[in-house]
Amino acid sequence: MSADSVGNNILDRQDRQDVMSGRGGLQSKFKICIFEEINWSVKMKTTTLLLATIAVIGLVGCSKTDNYTPAATASGEDIFNLNCTKCHKPNTDGSVMVLNTAVANKDAIIKKVQTGSMSMAAFPNITGEPANRLAEYVLANSKTK
Numbered sequence: 001m002s003a004d005s006v007g008n009n010i011l012d013r014q015d016r017q018d019v020m021s022g023r024g025g026l027q028s029k030f031k032i033c034i035f036e037e038i039n040w041s042v043k044m045k046t047t048t049l050l051l052a053t054i055a056v057i058g059l060v061g062c063s064k065t066d067n068y069t070p071a072a073t074a075s076g077e078d079i080f081n082l083n084c085t086k087c088h089k090p091n092t093d094g095s096v097m098v099l100n101t102a103v104a105n106k107d108a109i110i111k112k113v114q115t116g117s118m119s120m121a122a123f124p125n126i127t128g129e130p131a132n133r134l135a136e137y138v139l140a141n142s143k144t145k
């Protein structure tokens with residue numbers, strides 16, 4: 001077996017040229033390969049993380065705004081049934097909500113309705129007397145925990 005054919009089994013022509021011209025040959029090629037692999041996988045991880053974050057935000061939904069504006073004469077019950085029962089299903093005992101003590105007052109209910117939260121839409125146009133009647137309806141028909 002000639003030295004040349006042994007060489008052919010291990011190194012390709014380019015590598016042999018690299019080795020002979022002192023450009024590092026196989027070893028440096030291997031290093032570049034590994035580096036590119038790591039680099040690529042970091043990029044993929046960043047992309048995946050970014051997509052996952054966007055998906056989570058999309059699912060949870062950052063406080064959406066509902067532009068519903070009640071008629072000046074709308075009753076609290078009407079406003080509630082029209083806008084709130086989508087998410088707040090009445091309890092089996094007929095109460096419409098179970099309120100935390102901290103929220104069991106008109107001001108807090110109105111503030112909650114107008115500002116919403118991560119998972120609850122904000123209703124900035126429920127204001128004044130209709131907002132007052134809505135809060136009264138919620139208070140009168142809720143339990144407190």
Ligand code: HEC
Pocket residue numbers: 079080083084085086087088098099100101103108109112113116117118119120121123134138
């Ligand atoms: C998109 C669904 C959704 C709609 C529509 C919605 N809510 Fe909510 N609401 C929630 C969720 C979820 C919570 C609990 C998480 C939180 O406090 O943000 C909540 C919490 C509340 C609370 C606080 C309860 C407590 O004890 O902390 C009040 C009061 C309330 N909602 C009133 C209303 C009223 C009144 C309406 C109608 C104008 C309404 N919500 C419409 C989803 C909704």
